[in-house]
Amino acid sequence: MPPKVVIIGGGYGGSAAAKALDAIADVTLVEPKDAFLHNVGALRAAVDADFAPRIFLPYDNLLSRGRVVRDRAVRVEPRTVALASGRTLEADYIVLATGSGYPFPAKSDLDDSAASLERFGTTQKHLTEADRVLLLGAGPVGLEFAGEIKARWPQKQVVIIDPAPGILSEYSGPFREEILRQLDGLGIELLLGDSLAQDPPTEVGTAGEFTVTTRAGAEVTAQVWFRAYGVTPASDYLAGALAPARLASGHVEVTPSLQVKGQTTVFALGDITDVAEAKKAGAAMQHAEVIAGNITSLIEGGTELASYEPGPAAILLPLGPTGGAAELPGGELLGPEVTAQYKGADLMVGRFAETFGLGR
Structure with missing residues (x-):
């Protein structure tokens, strides 16, 4: 055996x-979970009802001899x-x-794909109703989510608050500058080096107007908010x-x-x-x-085991289907067009569908 x-x-x-x-x-x-959740596409699923079902990939064809319990x-x-x-x-x-x-929508803690899909639908509804969106956290998740929201609804105002004085400090200056340039072009407002005195009074991800004050004294009014950290x-x-x-x-x-x-x-x-x-x-x-x-x-009876060596910092950060930037190992910078080819257009859904034997 x-x-x-x-x-x-x-x-x-x-x-x-x-x-x-x-x-x-x-x-x-x-x-x-009853299906693999392709988290790489989760933020787009939160804004695009047609895209959301594509990120749930059944396990049925993953293994040919083994089993999924x-x-x-x-x-x-x-x-x-x-x-x-x-x-x-x-x-x-x-x-x-x-x-x-x-925190949702970057990941879902629900085990049933139908229930998760319904939750994505509810998030789409609340985002549709909001004119101004507040995101807490200016890491890759918060920035990518902001880009997805603006790509779907260019007229919405998006504000991101983060206590760090800058964004993405582990990556190069040219990469950060390119992301900041695109965020500015999208009209996304960044409040860096600041944080909320207390959380908004509404439930996270639920539509309802509120005004909150930052520790630096800025007032922010929005109709829905999300956490993008933790x-x-x-x-x-x-x-x-x-x-x-x-x-x-x-x-x-x-x-x-x-x-x-x-x-x-x-x-x-x-x-x-x-x-x-x-x-x-x-x-x-x-x-x-x-x-x-x-x-x-x-x-097979071997005694020599391979070691894992972490690679240099690298990132593919889409800002919607056609925006974003990438920093490859070694520091090479890629702009929005190439970033979209690698990740932005379908967020690698096709690649993982093939991995799970779905051929789509």
């Missing part, structure tokens, strides 16, 4: 690892995975790929010998080979790791490639 590999989490990294190991191991992918891991130890249903899975190897939580690693299921590897932040300590600290058969990837790099889908998929290779080596 081939060794049993249990992968917990069917996001970008977990799905990639499951697919890569499907031919050599007995793979079980544990995922509570719709369930949630509640207790994971080095050789066993206890599920919310009461079932326990035995494993020779475990891959932790549960990612992180983030990552929460999903790792509270670690137990037994795995529990010591969980840091206070929720991240999991890993070795250069992406094995959980102190373990030889348990690996972790993506947002939950303590790897010092930006937490992105691309990084999770690179982690998956390293882990799949290392598990394959161990299965």
